[in-house]
Amino acid sequence: MGQIELSQVTKGFGDVTVIPPLDLRIEDGEFVVFVGPSGCGKSTLLRLIAGLEDTTSGRITIDGRDATDLSPAQRGLAMVFQSYALYPHMSVRKNIAFPLKMAGVPEEERARRVEAAAKVLNLTSYLDRRPGQLSGGQRQRVAIGRAIVREPKAFLFDEPLSNLDAALRMGMRLEITELHQRLKTTMIYVTHDQVEAMTMADKIVVLNAGRIEQVGSPLELYRRPRNLFVAGFIGSPKMNFVTGPEAARRDAATIGVRPEHIGISRDGGDWKGTVGVAEHLGSDTFLHVTTEHGMITVRAGGEVDAAHGDTIWLTPDPAHVHRFDAGGARL
Amino acid sequence: MARRIPTARKTLTTAAAWTTGLVIFFPILWIVILSFKSEGDAIAPPLTMLSAPWTTEAYTTVQERSDYFKHFWNSVVISVGSTLIGLAIAIPAAWAMAFVPGRRTRDLLMWMLSTKMMPAAGVLVPMYLLFRNFGLLDTRIGLVGVLTLINLPIIVWMLYTYFREIPGEILEAARMDGATLRSEILYVLTPMAVPGIASTLLLNIILAWNEAFWTLRLTAANAAPLTAFIASYSSPEGLFYAKLSAASVMAIAPILILGWFSQKQLVRGLTFGAVK
Secondary structure (H helix, E strand, C coil), X not given: CCCEEEEEEEEEECCEEEEEEEEEEECCCCEEEEECCCCCCHHHHHHHHHCCCCCCEEXXXXXXXXXXXXXXXXXXXXXXXXXXXXXXXXXXXXXXXXHHHHCCCCHHHHHHHHHHHHHHCCCHHXXXXXXXXXXXXXXXXXXXXXXXXXXCCEEEEECCCCCCCHHHHHHHHHHHHHHHHHHCCEEEEEECCHHHHHHHCCEEEEEECCEEEEEECHHHHHHCCCEHHHHHHCCCCCCEEEECHHHHCCCCCEXXXXXXXXXXXXXXXXXXXXXXXEEECCCEEEEEEEECCEEEEEEEECCCCCCCCCXXXXXXXXXXXXXXXXXXXXX | CCCCCCHHHHHHHHHHHHHHHHHHHHHHHHHHHHHCCCHHHHCCCHHHHHHCCCCCHHHHHHHHHCCHHHHHHHHHHHHHHHHHHXXXXXXXXXXXXXXXXXXXXXXXXXXXXXXXXXXXXXXXXXXXHHHHHCCCCCCHHHHHHHHHHHHHXXXXXXXXHHHHCCCHHHHHHHHHCCCCHHHHHHHHHHHHCHHHHHHHHHHHHHHHHHCCCHHHHCCCCCCCCHHHHHHCXXXXXXXXXXXXXXXXXXXHHHXXXXXXXXXXXXXXXXXXXXXX
């Protein structure tokens, strides 16, 4: 079981309020991603759940039990840190066994469970090495091993992949998702990378300045962002925003169109523009087009022959135009 | 980019460095030479003294007149004892200051350091009275206590600097893994800080070994360490240079040997974290 509920939780450091009153419910077995720009309070929120920071007010319950004043160890959660935070003086085996040792698990069972965790994570041949002798990806796996060996109620991940290079990050992303599917344990994952959020989450919590902007499944957020912030944050490349008469024509203060929802033509369309930069990825072509409504990014599928200086016409797909009012809320 | 230095300048700098080193080392060298001369030759003009025959006579006399090994053992007990007790107090103190600093942590550290700025003579009388009234005069336990207190600020400061180099996330990971405060310090922090703790230990043993203000004033015969042993050869009735030199060499030799063998550890500890 791993159902976590935050009610009216706040956190302040001195006079600075990092988290204004916040409510959130995380169901058992869910993969929840906290995403937001740096400084939005997502890591603080995770640390509040972990018990590494004390709440200023409010209540945190884990499986219905009040955990607000419990120590990190008593909460039964495991955490994977950005810096891996492995014990450098211990072998991989001892690192993974450490939580079991602290829990007073007998040595034989400890050895058995470490072997099992190592097998799951392909670490068997590295068990006697020190963390310093491992690569970044292997270290991250050891950190995960140390977390799973305890069979916690929930896993907390604090930007676990940001120290890895791009290729490794993709591999680890898959591994963590697979791990979740196999263990079916609640996972809370903090990242500033919306691609990680979109690909891994059952439920995304978008945070901004300590406030929850929107909670929903990745596709819900993609299809129906509740406000300009979420609309701009979810999706890559970023949604295009147009204000002025083009927006007024659609009874909105701002309209938003994702790069993939804009059609291009050489002959005619809604907005005329000049291609600035054309990025050819093979599978996609991203065109950065200067129009009278500002710079518009367009995602054209496949290989498109467009070069700097070409004149093209853009037509937003009316079914996918998002409308926002002057306050930034969705209409 | 390496700078190109002219050979002439390089030679000059090297010569200057060697000269400075020799000048600083000269008194020690002189003491070692004197300790191997007879008492009569030791007071002769330098050139006569140098050409005089070598003898271990001074050492034999010193060992006959006073029990070197008793003083040696006192020095060991006092310096090692005060350092170990100091570490036991300072490790938790430095832990608290490095990992859960409060608003006044820096002030507290400065205050601790400021106690080192006070001249020891300023508290000689109260200390002496305390020692007398508690029956601690000329006891090893009394000296261990006073040296622990004297060196505690330095131990805390050194450990504090080392601990600050240890990423807090590792200790948080230990907390998440269910470690109590005791296991956190015992299994995670201390092993990681071993280089720092080792150099603190060595430096403080050396400081305590050489401490000569309190050890001279608070001991007579029973608890007197090697510093008092040297001092007993500088008497107002007339100096016996050879014997005084021999006693000095015998007193500094153990700590010099310790320092020599641990210099790698000492340097590593003192520059710990300087370059990352």
